[in-house]
Amino acid sequence: MADTPPLAAGATAQSTRRRMRSRDLKAMPGFKAAGWACIFALYLPLVVLVIFSFNDNRSVVKWTEFSLRWYEAAMENEGIRNAAWMSVKVALVATVFSTIAATMAALATTRTAAFRGQGLAYGIINQPLMIPEIVTAISTLSLFSLVKQLTGITGVGYLMAAHTAFCIPFAYMPIRARLEDMTLTLEQAGADLYATPWQTFRHITLPLLMPGILAGAMLAFVVSLDDVIITLMVAGPGETTLPIYILGALRRGITPEINAVSTILVGVSVLLVLVLFLVQGKMKK
Amino acid sequence: MKTQLKAVTAATALALAGGAALAEGELNIYNWGNYTNPELIEKFEQEYDVTVNLDSYDSNETMLAKVQAGNTGYDVVVPGDYMVKVMIGEGLLAEVKPNEMENFGNVDPKWVDVWWDEGRNYSIPYQWGTTAFTVDTAVYDGDINTLALMFDPPEVLQGRINMLNDMNDVINAGLRYLGYGRCNGNEDEMREVLELLLEAKQHWRTMDYSTIEKLTSGDVDLSQNWNGAAMRARAQRPTLQYAYPKEGFTGWMDNVAVLADAPNMENAKLFINFMMAPENAAMTSNFARYANGITGSEEFMDEEMLSAPEIVMPEDAPAPDFVQPCPQEVVDLYNKVWTRLKQ
Amino acid sequence: MTDTSLTLAEQESRRRRRQTRRALLAPALIIILAISIMPLGITALYSFLTPGTYGGVIWEFTPDAYVQFLFERDIFDGTLQFNDSYLTIYMRSIGLAFGATIGALLIGFPTAYFIATKPREQRNFWLFLITLPFWTNLLIRTYAMLLILRDEGLINLSLMGVGVIERPLSILYTDTAVFIGLIYTYLPFMVLPLYASLEKLDFRLVEAGYDLYANRFRVLRHIIAPIAKPGIIAGCILVFIPGLGAYITPALLGGGKKLMIGNMIAIQFGSSRNWPFGSAAALILMALVVIALLIYARSVSKGARAHG
Numbered sequence: 021m022a023d024t025p026p027l028a029a030g031a032t033a034q035s036t037r038r039r040m041r042s043r044d045l046k047a048m049p050g051f052k053a054a055g056w057a058c059i060f061a062l063y064l065p066l067v068v069l070v071i072f073s074f075n076d077n078r079s080v081v082k083w084t085e086f087s088l089r090w091y092e093a094a095m096e097n098e099g100i101r102n103a104a105w106m107s108v109k110v111a112l113v114a115t116v117f118s119t120i121a122a123t124m125a126a127l128a129t130t131r132t133a134a135f136r137g138q139g140l141a142y143g144i145i146n147q148p149l150m151i152p153e154i155v156t157a158i159s160t161l162s163l164f165s166l167v168k169q170l171t172g173i174t175g176v177g178y179l180m181a182a183h184t185a186f187c188i189p190f191a192y193m194p195i196r197a198r199l200e201d202m203t204l205t206l207e208q209a210g211a212d213l214y215a216t217p218w219q220t221f222r223h224i225t226l227p228l229l230m231p232g233i234l235a236g237a238m239l240a241f242v243v244s245l246d247d248v249i250i251t252l253m254v255a256g257p258g259e260t261t262l263p264i265y266i267l268g269a270l271r272r273g274i275t276p277e278i279n280a281v282s283t284i285l286v287g288v289s290v291l292l293v294l295v296l297f298l299v300q301g302k303m304k305k
Numbered sequence: 306m307k308t309q310l311k312a313v314t315a316a317t318a319l320a321l322a323g324g325a326a327l328a329e330g331e332l333n334i335y336n337w338g339n340y341t342n343p344e345l346i347e348k349f350e351q352e353y354d355v356t357v358n359l360d361s362y363d364s365n366e367t368m369l370a371k372v373q374a375g376n377t378g379y380d381v382v383v384p385g386d387y388m389v390k391v392m393i394g395e396g397l398l399a400e401v402k403p404n405e406m407e408n409f410g411n412v413d414p415k416w417v418d419v420w421w422d423e424g425r426n427y428s429i430p431y432q433w434g435t436t437a438f439t440v441d442t443a444v445y446d447g448d449i450n451t452l453a454l455m456f457d458p459p460e461v462l463q464g465r466i467n468m469l470n471d472m473n474d475v476i477n478a479g480l481r482y483l484g485y486g487r488c489n490g491n492e493d494e495m496r497e498v499l500e501l502l503l504e505a506k507q508h509w510r511t512m513d514y515s516t517i518e519k520l521t522s523g524d525v526d527l528s529q530n531w532n533g534a535a536m537r538a539r540a541q542r543p544t545l546q547y548a549y550p551k552e553g554f555t556g557w558m559d560n561v562a563v564l565a566d567a568p569n570m571e572n573a574k575l576f577i578n579f580m581m582a583p584e585n586a587a588m589t590s591n592f593a594r595y596a597n598g599i600t601g602s603e604e605f606m607d608e609e610m611l612s613a614p615e616i617v618m619p620e621d622a623p624a625p626d627f628v629q630p631c632p633q634e635v636v637d638l639y640n641k642v643w644t645r646l647k648q
Numbered sequence: 649m650t651d652t653s654l655t656l657a658e659q660e661s662r663r664r665r666r667q668t669r670r671a672l673l674a675p676a677l678i679i680i681l682a683i684s685i686m687p688l689g690i691t692a693l694y695s696f697l698t699p700g701t702y703g704g705v706i707w708e709f710t711p712d713a714y715v716q717f718l719f720e721r722d723i724f725d726g727t728l729q730f731n732d733s734y735l736t737i738y739m740r741s742i743g744l745a746f747g748a749t750i751g752a753l754l755i756g757f758p759t760a761y762f763i764a765t766k767p768r769e770q771r772n773f774w775l776f777l778i779t780l781p782f783w784t785n786l787l788i789r790t791y792a793m794l795l796i797l798r799d800e801g802l803i804n805l806s807l808m809g810v811g812v813i814e815r816p817l818s819i820l821y822t823d824t825a826v827f828i829g830l831i832y833t834y835l836p837f838m839v840l841p842l843y844a845s846l847e848k849l850d851f852r853l854v855e856a857g858y859d860l861y862a863n864r865f866r867v868l869r870h871i872i873a874p875i876a877k878p879g880i881i882a883g884c885i886l887v888f889i890p891g892l893g894a895y896i897t898p899a900l901l902g903g904g905k906k907l908m909i910g911n912m913i914a915i916q917f918g919s920s921r922n923w924p925f926g927s928a929a930a931l932i933l934m935a936l937v938v939i940a941l942l943i944y945a946r947s948v949s950k951g952a953r954a955h956g
Contacts, residue, residue: 052762054759055761062835082523097343141673149886152892155930156684158923190886200878252363253367268339272533272534274515278785647905648906
């Protein structure tokens with residue numbers, strides 16, 4: 021992340037006067053307010069959710085008084101713990117594989133001149149988006165059970181593969197958006213300096229592409245973490261994820277236990293990311 | 306970036322390894338969500354030295370779709386009454402002969418010769434209950450034991466009603482209100498049902514499964530409901546009362562059964578027998594809040610369960626109506642009515 | 649230019665480029681072909697079969713599922729009559745998804761711009777901040793929305809507290825609630841691709857624009873928007889298409905009294921036991937999406953040619 025794209029480096033090298041102006045340049049009326057308002061709106065439900073994890077009552081819609089009992093319950097509930105852990109595992113694996121595949125595919129569909137079948141490739145990559153989940157879920161179920169019959173292989177791999185597939189378009193779109201219209205000049209310059217294609221990729225394309233990859237990976241992670249229907253159909257014994265657990269509990273009433281688990285999940289990820297940022301900051305110094 | 310990558314790779318490796326490790330002596334149970342007492346599972350694991358995997362589904366149909374596709378890896382499922390009949394017909398359940406097992410004597414004779422499994426060759430009772438509705442008696446103080454409250458509501462309840470988002474539950478209630486038979490293939494009668502539902506719908510606020518939240522948050526004052534959920538809701542809103550409508554109401558029973566392709570057949574049979582022991586059936590009831598159909602379980606059940614008006618039906622209430630699976634033409638007709646209702 | 653006019657070296661480098669491209673595309677295509685397109689083939693097959701008695705299919709070919717989408721057989725004389733139930737459901741879902749896309753774009757664009765103009769070392773942190781709320785479960789999040797939108801919810805209480813309104817607005821269980829819920833649910837799908845393309849904006853261009861006496865709106869329209877275009881397109885696709893199939897949000901916030909495409913199709917695989925019709929309805933939906941994308945792609949390439 022430390023690499024600074026050369027274009028921006030050029031901009032920061034401007035004179036002080038210009039830098040003063042450039043701050044002003046970036047401002048669009050109302051955009052800052054809109055940005056903050058958006059963040060506020062995004063966090064409002066999260067705050068409500070966290071508050072209700074401390075509700076003494078077994079309701080997620082009616083507040084009575086403060087209590088930690090649902091954290092205790094969540095800690096003791098093996099089912100919910102396993103489900104949360106399974107969700108994270110599947111999401112991590114799906115994110116890694118789908119982001120790698122999506123990055124490669126995005127490079128292939130944008131960094132070269134138009135080729136025959138480009139539209140088709142684009143269509144195929146986005147196909148998982150275009151059909152309601154329940155249909156993909158049912159037909160994937162039929163296919164996987166056939167494969168299980170033929171090969172005798174079982175396990176969580178099927179679930180991870182299914183997640184990887186539907187995460188690819190979500191990872192692909194931001195990466196492709198980043199790559200489109202990105203000039204080839206730098207890469208060509210690298211090639212002219214006798215850099216191997218890999219070196220060019222590693223030192224020029226990848227750093228330029230990083231914001232796109234990061235955005236794609238984050239979307240893939242979120243999409244995998246929230247998936248209900250495909251998981252419901254594809255998951256085998258012992259592969260219940262958190263959304264499946266919650267869906268199952270819906271008819272019998274959701275308790276703040278789920279809020280507690282969600283809060284723990286968010287808390288842990290915030291901690292991890294903060295540590296990561298601190299470590300990165302230290303490394304820079 | 307590198308540290309990030311390493312962490313992710315490690316997590317990947319861990320996850321893949323975790324999926325491959327499978328111990329001997331397992332039992333894979335597939336049950337409705339939040340419906341199995343974890344203490345009961347622990348007890349079974351200790352008694353028989355078996356590792357239990359417990360997963361959940363949200364509807365009979367989800368479970369059926371997975372089982373029909375085959376190779377689910379599950380041993381024990383908990384289908385509802387009509388689903389037991391469907392699954393036996395499709396050859397999906399193993400004939401484990403619970404009626405010859407040691408604990409079978411505990412099964413209440415009333416639940417032995419049931420239409421979905423005559424003589425209990427495939428399944429045993431798990432929990433049973435009724436589907437009617439709950440009203441806040443502080444809001445409406447008249448006679449609550451009539452379906453008219455849902456289909457021709459008094460003014461105080463108009464716009465304060467939640468119905469289950471379930472085709473069969475809503476249409477069956479409509480059929481009962483009009484006095485027509487269940488699994489109704491008569492087009493004229495079904496057209497009347499549609500008109501009734503369309504008329505009533507304007508007084509409904511929502512159609513949703515999460516009845517407890519709807520009632521306790523005060524969004525509605527009447528909700529179509531299952532008796533166990535009604536009991537849960539009453540704990541938070543004491544003026545709620547569960548109705549036993551004179552036009553009739555649905556009864557249902559979930560049953561423990563073993564899949565024909567169960568990988569751990571012997572453990573599954575042990576579990577079936579285990580579930581017929583009164584103290585174990587009571588553990589389930591204390592957790593799930595429904596009656597269980599095993600005699601002798603009462604002495605192990607929570608005090609409040611034994612006197613709850615949602616569980617103990619009044620003498621004068623009509624007998625619950627256990628609805629058979631309907632033929633495809635009827636389901637198609639129901640589907641048409643449902644789509645028109647919600648278009 | 650024809651191949652014969654190329655030198656051998658050029659041909660060789662073309663071949664190599666083609667190979668690289670194939671290798672790069674392979675993983676994504678193989679995964680999707682195996683895990684998504686093959687099942688799609690199964691779906692297409694199902695849509696021409698007869699429904700099984702208890703779900704599943706029977707191997708008798710019939711186009712009934714597609715006929716059923718637009719017509720229903722009259723009960724008395726068996727003639728086909730036009731039936732608008734499913735079309736109504738499709739129009740409602742398309743309308744809501746479209747509205748949510750526009751809403752998400754209007755909110756997402758300033759937000760993405762806001763993040764893209766933050767100092768470089770802070771941007772990833774802001775991205776993380778945007779996605780964090782979505783690491784919690786959708787159902788739980790929607791319950792939280794329910795509390796916010798209720799008659800006695802946060803919005804109404806604060807509006808009444810400030811004195812803007814006297815009586816609570818009824819938002820919950822209306823289309824407005826669904827609309828707000830959909831925008832909320834899909835906002836990151838808009839913001840992240842937008843950010844990915846806006847982040848490469850070179851502010852020297854903006855400066856040049858101002859130097860040429862353009863006002864802010866013209867700069868936004870003629871300099872920033874073209875650069876953001878790939879992100880806008882990606883974001884709109886990622887919001888609109890999943891929005892079409894959404895059903896947890898509409899069901900919970902809208903009160904569940906009206907069907908959306910998503911749950912109309914889902915019940916075909918559930919209590920309605922009509923897999924072929926569910927499959928056909930899904931394929932019709934996909935066909936509509938593909939046609940819309942093709943029309944869009946054509947208009948873009950025409951536009952490009954006109955400019956070129």
